[in-house]
Amino acid sequence: DQQVKQNSPSLSVQEGRISILNCDYTNSMFDYFLWYKKYPAEGPTFLISISSIKDKNEDGRFTVFLNKSAKHLSLHIVPSQPGDSAVYFCAASAPVTSGTYKYIFGTGTRLKVLA
Amino acid sequence: GAVVSQHPSWVICKSGTSVKIECRSLDFQATTMFWYRQFPKQSLMLMATSNEGSKATYEQGVEKDKFLINHASLTLSTLTVTSAHPEDSSFYICSARVASGRSEQFFGPGTRLTVL
Numbered sequence: 588d589q590q591v592k593q594n595s596p597s598l599s600v601q602e603g604r605i606s607i608l609n610c611d612y613t614n615s616m617f618d619y620f621l622w623y624k625k626y627p628a629e630g631p632t633f634l635i636s637i638s639s640i641k642d643k644n645e646d647g648r649f650t651v652f653l654n655k656s657a658k659h660l661s662l663h664i665v666p667s668q669p670g671d672s673a674v675y676f677c678a679a680s681a682p683v684t685s686g687t688y689k690y691i692f693g694t695g696t697r698l699k700v701l702a
Numbered sequence: 703g704a705v706v707s708q709h710p711s712w713v714i715c716k717s718g719t720s721v722k723i724e725c726r727s728l729d730f731q732a733t734t735m736f737w738y739r740q741f742p743k744q745s746l747m748l749m750a751t752s753n754e755g756s757k758a759t760y761e762q763g764v765e766k767d768k769f770l771i772n773h774a775s776l777t778l779s780t781l782t783v784t785s786a787h788p789e790d791s792s793f794y795i796c797s798a799r800v801a802s803g804r805s806e807q808f809f810g811p812g813t814r815l816t817v818l
Contacts, residue, residue: 628811628812629812630795630810631809633806
């Protein structure tokens with residue numbers, strides 16, 4: 588049962604335009620969401636996060652939007668640059684009984700920014 | 703940001719042998735380390751959560767006797783794949799967290815395991 592879904596396996600965007608990556612989740616207990624970027628043969632690197640008490644968080648070219656009622660979040664990158672080409676994972680977390688927070692990752696979306 | 707290293711970066715082994723993968727936090731002490739596995743074009747699947755000095759907590763479906771995790775210090779966790787088989791071939795990634803709660807996880811570069 589995939590609790591975090593990224594339905595678009597790939598996305599191509601022209602340089603300078605906006606990239607929108609989408610993520611849906613099913614578990615209403617998730618209350619913290621993150622986006623990670625991953626290059627081939629490397630570990631993911633953190634991009635941006637959002638808590639469920641917010642509906643938007645912005646950091647430079649990256650903005651994450653959260654729609655709790657729809658259980659949907661999106662990452663906007665504007666303007667897109669060729670160096671943004673990578674696989675983007677969304678992740679969600681919820682508290683577990685021990686107090687440890689663990690992440691559930693989506694399947695990733697491969698973004699290609701065309702020069 | 704904090705740096706997490708993994709060793710080896712890739713390993714090829716024969717079926718039936720055991721392989722140990724190390725995960726180190728280089729410039730911080732990690733209270734918790736996580737081990738993930740990624741199949742091609744699939745998500746990162748959490749295998750286990752490891753707290754220093756205590757037994758790892760394994761996710762459902764992950765065999766603890768096959769994937770041995772030791773978190774001996776605040777900077778080192780090891781994953782040993784015992785009696786490896788070709789279906790264990792995968793990309794294994796560790797992450798480390800600085801403090802408890804919602805603090806960010808920092809990921810290692812991953813280890814590519816190929817079992818012949």
